[in-house]
Amino acid sequence: MAWRGLSRHTLVRAPEAGVSFEVRYFEIAPGGFSSLEKHAHVHVVFAARGRGRALIGDQVVDLDPLDLVETPPFAPHRWVNAGEEPFGFLCTVEGERDRPQPLDDAEWDALLANPLTAPFAY
Amino acid sequence: MAWRGLSRHTLVRAPEAGVSFEVRYFEIAPGGFSSLEKHAHVHVVFAARGRGRALIGDQVVDLDPLDLVETPPFAPHRWVNAGEEPFGFLCTVEGERDRPQPLDDAEWDALLANPLTAPFAY
Numbered sequence: 001m002a003w004r005g006l007s008r009h010t011l012v013r014a015p016e017a018g019v020s021f022e023v024r025y026f027e028i029a030p031g032g033f034s035s036l037e038k039h040a041h042v043h044v045v046f047a048a049r050g051r052g053r054a055l056i057g058d059q060v061v062d063l064d065p066l067d068l069v070e071t072p073p074f075a076p077h078r079w080v081n082a083g084e085e086p087f088g089f090l091c092t093v094e095g096e097r098d099r100p101q102p103l104d105d106a107e108w109d110a111l112l113a114n115p116l117t118a119p120f121a122y
Numbered sequence: 123m124a125w126r127g128l129s130r131h132t133l134v135r136a137p138e139a140g141v142s143f144e145v146r147y148f149e150i151a152p153g154g155f156s157s158l159e160k161h162a163h164v165h166v167v168f169a170a171r172g173r174g175r176a177l178i179g180d181q182v183v184d185l186d187p188l189d190l191v192e193t194p195p196f197a198p199h200r201w202v203n204a205g206e207e208p209f210g211f212l213c214t215v216e217g218e219r220d221r222p223q224p225l226d227d228a229e230w231d232a233l234l235a236n237p238l239t240a241p242f243a244y
Binding site: 092 | 133134139140141142143145147164166168170171187188190192194195210212214216
């Protein structure tokens with residue numbers, strides 16, 4: 001679950017803010033990436049600046065500002081900067097949520113066996 | 123509670139999406155504005171494109187892309203396009219929430235008595 005060039009700011013924290021959800025702003029530097037992980041809780045990600053690319057389950061999606069994607073429960077996912085400037089995005093989650101987990105061997109094998117997803121398996 | 127030039131798209135709907143919150147994308151055309159209203163539930167607003175201005179309680183805030191603001195419970199609020207292109211923002215709320223209400227007479231009087239907030243009282 002290694003990551004590189006990533007910063008996180010929790011902008012809205014539950015329950016202090018009077019809501020059940022949390023809003024975090026992430027920024028990934030050029031060449032950077034988030035940890036490869038999975039968990040039960042859903043991520044709602046809204047791209048805000050720069051260009052990103054994401055592994056979500058067995059799919060790869062490009063993210064430009066104003067794009068929104070969700071990670072389904074237990075879908076392995078990783079966010080990568082795909083441009084020359086910082087890639088910034090908002091990520092909203094439930095305040096009460098489970099901890100991220102590393103992938104199991106079968107999930108690693110599946111990622112590596114697919115040419116589309118193999119570049120995200122590190 | 124009149125509004126002008128406003129569009130709304132619900133991007134993430136609770137509980138269908140497996141979350142307790144909803145994410146909506148609003149866009150206000152140049153010259154447009156949202157309804158002046160209040161309610162118990164909190165809005166978390168993240169500016170995404172264009173330039174906006176907001177009345178929140180007795181304050182007025184300018185909104186550029188990447189700015190985030192919250193509306194406290196029962197604070198009267200209105201979103202206005204303050205530029206020449208569409209003003210777009212993400213608004214996250216609890217899935218279960220109360221309905222918007224119009225302002226009462228005392229709240230109208232307070233808005234009108236303050237030169238800062240009077241331009242939002244229509």
